[in-house]
Each structure stands twice: as C-alpha cells, then as structure tokens.
C-alpha cells in the first residue's frame with residue numbers, strides 16, 4: 001500500500017515538475033537593439049549599437065549592453081585599403097557583386113585591427129552592462145586569401161577551413177577574456193548549415209565563450225513567417241547556448257514604404273517564440289521607431305486576438321506589458 005502511494009506521489013511530482021518546467025521554458029527574454037544610446041522601456045535587454053559596420057564609434061551608455069561590429073568596418077576599409085579581406089573573386093567590398101556584402105570587411109588576421117577591436121571591447125565592457133559582437137567572422141566563402149592569411153595558415157599546419165575557424169574562435173576567446181564576467185553575446189549570420197565553410201563559425205567552439213547567441217533574422221517584409229520559424233528551429237537544434245533570434249522593425253535610412261507594418265513582425269515573433277528559443281531581439285534605428293512599433297502592436301487588438309493559440313504566448317504577454325507601460 002505504502003509503496004503504491006509513494007509511486008503515485010512520485011508520478012505526481014514528476015508530472016508537476018514537467019508542467020512547471022515547460023512554463024519556465026516559456027519565459028523568453030526580450031531585447032531591443034538600437035542605433036542610439038537611448039533605452040526604451042518594456043525590454044529585458046537594452047542593446048546600443050556603439051559601433052555599427054559604418055565603423056563610427058559612439059558614446060557608450062552605462063545602463064545598456066553594447067553592440068560592437070568587429071571586422072565589418074567601412075571606415076577602416078577606406079582608411080587602410082591593404083587591410084581589406086581578399087578572395088580570388090576580388091576584395092570584401094560592397095562594390096564586389098560576386099558576393100552580397102552589405103559593408104566592407106577587413107581581414108580578421110590584421111593585427112592592428114584585432115588589437116583595436118579588443119581594446120574597444122574591453123573598455124566598453126568595463127563601462128556598460130555587457131557586450132554583443134557582430135561581424136567577428138570571415139567575410140564569406142573564398143575569403144581570405146591575402147598575404148597575412150596565407151602566411152599564418154602555412155605556419156599553423158592546419159587545413160584551410162580548420163585554420164579559418166580557429167582564427168574566429170581565437171578572436172572570440174580573446175574578446176571573452178576582455179569582457180571578463182559580464183554577459184557576452186555572440187552574433188552569428190543566419191546560415192545554419194554552411195556557416196563553417198562560409199564564415200569560419202564553429203558553433204560548438206564558440207559556445208564555450210558565449211553567454212547566448214544572437215541570430216539576425218532580418219527582413220523588411222516577413223512575407224513568409226514560415227522561413228523564419230524554420231531558421232529559429234534550426235539554430236535551436238544546433239547551438240549549445242541560448243538562442244536569441246533578431247527581428248527587424250526599421251533600420252537606419254529605411255524607406256517606410258518598403259517595410260512591413262507591425263503585423264507580420266508580430267506574427268513572426270509568435271511563431272519564433274514557439275520554437276523553444278530563449279530570447280527575441282527587435283532592431284530599430286532609434287527609440288522613436290521602437291516606441292511606434294510598441295504602440296502599433298498594442299493598438300491592434302484584432303491581431304492580438306488572432307495570435308492567441310499560436311503558441312507564442314510570451315510575445316502576447318510582452319504586448320500586454322507594453323500596454324500597461326504606455327497607458
């Protein structure tokens with residue numbers, strides 16, 4: 001009798017701990033990613049893009065986490081043309097139509113650039129809440145064939161792909177040492193399958209140093225949320241640290257007529273939230289665009305009702321929270 005009773009109790013405990021565990025898993029961390037040092041209420045994680053790929057360095061805000069683009073740097077590429085990463089199909093410049101480069105990229109073996117980046121990372125980490133890095137990888141497949149890289153690879157004794165990935169991991173390891181005990185978010189590019197061959201990203205090796213991974217899922221329209229949900233599921237399966245997909249609201253210089261309204265973004269957010277990822281980050285050029293987005297989501301009662309039952313409850317709870325902040 002007692003044994004049976006104990007078994008029932010054990011079963012009930014197992015059942016409830018499972019229920020509570022899945023409740024806990026639903027607690028997503030929401031962040032915002034912005035190009036000015038202005039926090040916006042209603043997010044757990046406030047990220048300021050101190051240095052975007054334009055290469056201009058802003059003024060850190062001690063109350064925010066800091067994003068730093070590393071080797072994507074239009075400014076440095078213009079100042080030091082010999083630092084630009086190279087391939088047999090030409091340099092890593094926006095003008096090279098063989099690739100889809102949205103900024104100019106410096107070779108990640110250029111010692112002066114590495115030291116410059118690590119110093120910015122250290123100084124900013126000391127003075128702000130934490131660091132997220134982007135553009136810290138190799139430009140794309142076929143890069144880099146410059147003299148620095150050829151010499152360094154020959155010395156390493158590693159094969160080309162192994163050596164490329166090693167250089168990226170070494171940089172992240174050094175960056176982590178400079179960030180010390182603050183949160184350190186590592187930004188990837190949204191290619192779950194070929195990231196190693198293209199960008200030298202060794203997900204497992206990087207996981208050792210990352211607090212979480214930020215994976216941009218940028219789109220100006222989100223016309224087909226299915227693709228973004230699939231992408232989130234893929235990264236969730238592969239990455240050994242928490243995954244924070246990023247969604248695009250309105251970047252610097254965007255023509256609002258080319259952008260989707262809040263509708264598809266919120267729908268996509270709900271669908272990503274049900275994939276098991278741990279966070280979600282929204283990008284906007286400035287605080288005004290971010291607040292406009294919050295207001296539009298709050299005002300769209302019909303959409304919020306439609307999204308009930310999608311399995312993205314944390315996103316709807318977030319909009320409820322924004323409603324109480326804006327009231």
Ligand SMILES: [Zn+2]
Nearest residue numbers: 107144146149
């Ligand atoms: Zn190189």
